[in-house]
Amino acid sequence: MLTLDDFTPVTLEDRAFFLDLYARYPQQHSDMSFVTMMCWNHYAHYAYARVGDGVVIMSVIEGEKTFRGPIGPRDPAALEEVLDLAVREGCAAPYYVFDEETLDWVKALYPGLAFRSDRDFADYVYLASDLDDLPGKKYLTIRGHLNRFRRSCEPVVEEMHAEDLAEVREFLKKWCAWRHCDESPVLAEEKEAVLYAMDHFSDLGLSGLMIRVNGAIAAISVYDDLNPDTALIHFEKGLPDCEGVYKAVNQEAARLLAPDRTYINRESDVGVPGLREAKLRYHPHHMAEVYVAEKTDLEKRHQGRGEI
Structure with a gap:
């Protein structure tokens, strides 16, 4: 089970790791940039964890935790772990998606899960x-x-x-x-x-x-x-x-x-x-849109369908 103890703070020494990750899985939104994470680390306190062959990123702003990922191969079990952690530890709106392809993948696995577009951060x-x-x-x-x-x-x-x-x-x-x-x-x-x-x-x-x-x-x-x-x-x-x-x-x-x-x-x-x-x-x-899932919706994501 993925827990907060699995996360490591993002540091400058992680640049090669993220450059390799993003070369294989290119990003579309500035929030996912390694430079953004480092320059704003004093404010957002970024950390990452490996889940299967993917990577999950957490930020903590004024004590409120949000999650994005897994970045990597499409792994439904890894996604389920991230969403479970978001429900257990996240703020009221704890899970973010920063590209349309990932949004489509998550919605295909959880057809009833609602996302809202955050226009202010697009x-x-x-x-x-x-x-x-x-x-x-x-x-x-x-x-x-x-x-x-x-x-x-x-x-x-x-x-x-x-x-x-x-x-x-x-x-x-x-x-x-x-x-x-x-x-x-x-x-x-x-x-x-x-x-x-x-x-x-x-x-x-x-x-x-x-x-x-x-x-x-x-x-x-x-x-x-x-x-x-x-x-x-x-x-x-x-x-x-x-x-x-x-x-x-x-x-x-x-x-x-x-x-x-x-x-x-x-x-x-x-x-x-x-x-x-x-x-x-x-x-x-x-x-480059930003999509957010509320904790109350994440808690209900399995309603009306079987477990993955």
């Missing part, structure tokens, strides 16, 4: 070529803002390297002072996440770019690959000195990524209205 996935080229009338306004930005601010774009990280940290301190990070619980957690990414930039296999205005860093983008077709933007920050800098860093990242990736995942809007409006303005190709 990732926005764009065609990389769209974010690079900004084609057609639907991007006309954005192209106009970019043209004004480039005329007025004369930006210089550089790829981010290890020798730049100390300067990037100073930029992030300025960004946090502007956004009053320490006065906002959400931004305070994000500050810790992005500084962790800078402290472990090479160890995490991250890449990034910087936009300079008058020699100083005005914006950054930090990213890696979520799967062979999709780049994942983990952090994107800009200072308010030059209007349009966020649009510029968005396009410049796409310009670097588009030759080798079909899609760019720009994560969710976490239910923030202004952020949702901004992300929709770039016309996502599709959403």
Whole structure:
């Protein structure tokens, strides 16, 4: 029987293990990214356990446990163990699914099990070529803002390297002072996440770019690959000195990524209205959905059918 004692905290030393796992079972949502788990580990306290030939991931946020998996071969017995554990130890909504294929598999095994879609945490996935080229009338306004930005601010774009990280940290301190990070619980957690990414930039296999205005860093983008077709933007920050800098860093990242990736995942809007409006303005190709099962539904999952 799977228990909490079977779980081991996710650490940086587990990177090779997760890279191998995800190479065999590619992921679609940013929440499943190893970089995401490491950068937000201080907040979500990720741990993993092996069940059969698969892997189960648990997160603990403010004492509430949630589970996802098993990641690996389709194993009904392993899934049953995960769902049993979610019922015993999880919060009110303890089981998450982050891709349509897994959702279809779980529903085929448990036809009566209800899932709800969590729109606030669905990732926005764009065609990389769209974010690079900004084609057609639907991007006309954005192209106009970019043209004004480039005329007025004369930006210089550089790829981010290890020798730049100390300067990037100073930029992030300025960004946090502007956004009053320490006065906002959400931004305070994000500050810790992005500084962790800078402290472990090479160890995490991250890449990034910087936009300079008058020699100083005005914006950054930090990213890696979520799967062979999709780049994942983990952090994107800009200072308010030059209007349009966020649009510029968005396009410049796409310009670097588009030759080798079909899609760019720009994560969710976490239910923030202004952020949702901004992300929709770039016309996502599709959403990487999140599906959640409530504990009360998990407890009733065998009603009306035999045991697997």
